[in-house]
Every structure is written in C-alpha cells, then in structure tokens.
Amino acid sequence: xxxxxxxxxVLWAVRWLIVAVVLGGxxxxxxxxxxxxxxxxxxxxxxxxxxxxxxxxxxxLTAARYRLWRFEVREDALYLERGVFTRVxxxxxxxxxxxxxxxxxxxxxxxxxxTTVVYTxxxxxxxxxxxxxxxxxxxxLQDRLKRLAIRAEGEDAV
Numbered sequence: 001x002x003x004x005x006x007x008x009x010v011l012w013a014v015r016w017l018i019v020a021v022v023l024g025g026x027x028x029x030x031x032x033x034x035x036x037x038x039x040x041x042x043x044x045x046x047x048x049x050x051x052x053x054x055x056x057x058x059x060x061l062t063a064a065r066y067r068l069w070r071f072e073v074r075e076d077a078l079y080l081e082r083g084v085f086t087r088v089x090x091x092x093x094x095x096x097x098x099x100x101x102x103x104x105x106x107x108x109x110x111x112x113x114x115t116t117v118v119y120t121x122x123x124x125x126x127x128x129x130x131x132x133x134x135x136x137x138x139x140x141l142q143d144r145l146k147r148l149a150i151r152a153e154g155e156d157a158v
Contacts, residue, residue, distance in 0.1 A: 001070035001081065007111045008132025009066045014107060016058025024051030071130050073144060076152070078118060080128060092128055094152035096120040100145045102138040103129075114138035118145060 028047035061084055070081045078092040101117045108114060115131045116138045133141065 001072045004066060004069050004130075004132030005113060005134055005137075006066070007113055009062050011107055011111055011113060011132070012062040012065065013059055016055060016062060020051040020054040020058065023054050024048065027051075066132075069132070073141070073148070078128070078145060080130065090128055092118055092120055094145070094148045096122065097145060097149035097152075100142045100149075102135070102142050104135065104138075116141045116145075 024047040027045070027050040031045070031047070064084045065082070068082060068084060068087070072079045076094060078090075078094070078097075080088070080090040080092075082088050082090075098119045098121055100119070103115045103117055104113070105115075112134060113131070114133050114135045114137075115129050116133060117127055117129045119127045130138075130141065
C-alpha cells in the first residue's frame with residue numbers, strides 16, 4: 001500500500017490552525033453574550049484556550065489521519081483505506097472511472113503537493129480523492145488510471 005507524502009500533514013494542520021483561529025475569534029465575540037445568558041463568567045474558557053484546544057485536537061487527528069491513509073492501484077481497481085473514527089475501505093473499479101483530474105490549491109502549491117481526483121459513474125458525489133501526492137506522482141497516477149480505465153472499458157471510457 002502506498003502512503004501519502006508526509007508534507008500533507010502540514011497542509012491538514014494548517015487547515016486546523018485556520019479553524020482554531022476562527023473558533024477562538026468566535027468565542028471572543030460570544031463570551032460576553034454567553035456570560036450574560038448564564039449569569040456568570042466562565043473561568044478558564046478564554047479565546048486562547050478554545051483555539052489551543054481545537055489546534056491540539058486537530059494536530060492529533062492530523063497525525064492519526066496520516067498514519068491510517070493508504071492507497072493502491074490493484075489489478076482491476078483503485079483501493080483506498082482511510083478514516084480515524086470510521087475506517088473506510090473504498091474500491092473503485094477501473095470500468096467505473098469517468099475521468100481523472102490532478103488538482104493543486106494555493107497551499108498545496110506552496111508545499112509542493114497535489115491531489116488526484118477520480119470521478120466515477122454512479123450517484124451524485126461519486127468521486128474519490130487521493131491527497132498528499134507530489135505533482136509528479138499525481139500526474140503519474142492520473143495517467144496510469146486513465147490507461148487502465150481505457151483498457152477496462154475501451155477507448156470511450158475516459
């Protein structure tokens with residue numbers, strides 16, 4: 001099974017940092033309202049404490065998520081394992097692949113990462129993303145999946 005690039009942990013941790021700052025800011029705005037509603041102040045519940053707790057939780061979840069994320073291109077399908085609280089095992093048969101994209105957001109570009117997104121035939125939201133790849137790995141995975149999908153279905157598969 002293939003692992004993701006370790007730099008994806010930085011990407012995920014930065015996202016948690018943004019969430020922590022937003023929640024800390026919201027707690028700063030809502031603290032006077034909550035104190036008025038409860039009729040007392042909440043000792044120890046400061047915006048910094050809220051942000052710190054969220055960031056600590058996020059960093060822990062990031063490490064666990066990275067440790068558990070795996071993918072593999074098998075003989076007839078793309079196989080993924082992921083999930084911290086709920087383990088998810090996904091099998092994407094090559095015959096179901098519609099098209100494959102490589103995406104790079106601003107932070108991913110800064111970190112030298114890319115995400116391969118596989119769109120499948122089926123219901124709404126039937127797509128699978130493999131994050132945390134180097135741009136070369138993402139392009140290689142995109143080309144490989146395209147070739148395998150074409151071979152599985154014929155020239156009109158992708």
